[in-house]
Amino acid sequence: MKPLKIAMMSMTHGHTRKYYQTLKDNPKLDWVAVSTANDEVKEIFLNSVDGIPCYNSELEMLDAHPEIEAVVLASENSEHLRQMKLCAERGIHILSMKIPTFDMDEYEEMIDIVDKNDLVCQVELEMHYNPVIVRMKELLANNEIGKIKSFNATNITLSPVWAFPWQGVPEKSYGKRVHVKEGDPRFRGGALCDHPHIFDMIRHMTGSDFDCIYAEVAPNIRPDIIEEDMLSVIGRMKDGTIFSLDPSWSKMEERLKVPGPGWEVFPKRMEVNITLNGEKGTVMADCFGPNVYHNGCPNDRYTVQYTYFDEWIGLIDEFVDNIRNKKQPLINLKWHKRTIEAMNAVYESIATGKVVKL
């Protein structure tokens, strides 16, 4: 199979560096170029990767490389629609970050653009390529615990706002400036906007969609950021499954400009744990464990060193397969729309104090 000529745009997203190894190593890919949104990310990229042409503007890159077949939109959420249009005009396939947009009119426009131009637009929800998730799906398929009665999950991390500043800017992460509730100085756009995975995964594991959602925002553990960092969500799926989801930034971090060793204040920087309670028993899973531990450099703090982080390999394999074999991605814009609607319902519930029916 001819390698897919791929490029990256912006390089401002927190997942940008996850692609470096895969794009270099995967024989199905020919990494053609990148364009960077600003000098800061350009410098980080040039310090991290050798031999890939780096442009200051997207247009410059696209004009210089008409051979580009696909682009990873490694950008802030507010840039996605504009960049999708740019790609669509040239018939370039798209790998979108996990939140295409929270604006449902924009979302419809994205679907329309992709459909009209017959493009593959895959949404980056890498948990589907995690082996623990694969095992859980297998256990469910084998009816180990019967029908799911409750789905309880965490998708908790440190806050990326110091390394990826746009995530702390409501207009760039959420799309506009909206207070989380009346009288609360904080705005939408924080931890929730960073953590769609568990809202997506419950739909896959139950085969059902959201029926109702209730959420509360808790006091920030970082009082100096203007978006929510701690929130709790419960609700019910249409098949009766209840859920409890924690999409918080509940792990404290050092305020590094570039993620790396010593980022953690709490020993563990990230956790996705899922508990499925079923008719016949319970499955408890830690999607990123067990690990190894140290208290060495740079801060002598007890730290969890992850031993598995290869989700992007499977994700990119699927992306190439979808393009070359004209397949619909597992996570396409239309599928993902209901996940985004559920996340919007979380904000609505926080604002109104009510259970929101979907």
Add this chain to the structure above:
Amino acid sequence: MNKLQEKLNFLLDKYSVDVKAELKDCKTVIIDNKEIPVLSHRLERRFVELKNIVQGGTLVGVSVMRVARIIERDTDIYEALYRELDLCQYVLGRKIIGITVMQNDNTLNAIATAEDAIVCTIEISATLEKGEIPKDKHEIISQRGIACDVVVDAQLKQDSIYVFGKENKKFTDVDFELYGLSIEEIAVVRAAFAIAQAGNLDEMLAIESNLKTLVEKAKMSVKTGERQVI
């Protein structure tokens, strides 16, 4: 119950507490002809320490308390909710003022709000096989630190001793004076003794009354599908 009563009598005698305290069951002690709830979970050492960490200034700026508890099937999930609501109030030192609950048969999930806008999430399910030890986790997250009764990067609690022989065994012994009792049994004896020693009968009855109200509100939330304010 005789074994627990013997241990309780031992403590009353050793520490010269001149009170007649009779354990009716693991939930109730009779003192002065009054049935007093022992709320024994409060005397589990882990919760005493979590309370001390939260209320003693080790954690600063509490935001959230997260609780998950999985128990044997055919046990009452609202009884488990009663326990966990009490632990939230006990550890945080704050009253719960609102609660929203979703229930599906023998599982429930709750979000409770406490004073100072602190949020408590409680996940309960009765899905374990008969005889299986409950699995639970209590975690408090604050601006300055996290406290938890499960070690970092683990899903289950550990035991003090593991024996790998023809028959695998494990032990967790936590009380020299009450050696031989399980953690739960120790908590019952310690709780009954603490009440007999402190004489805080009315306080315990008031706590029970508050918890019964909270559980009723939880059931009302399930029925109405709305948040209930206490």
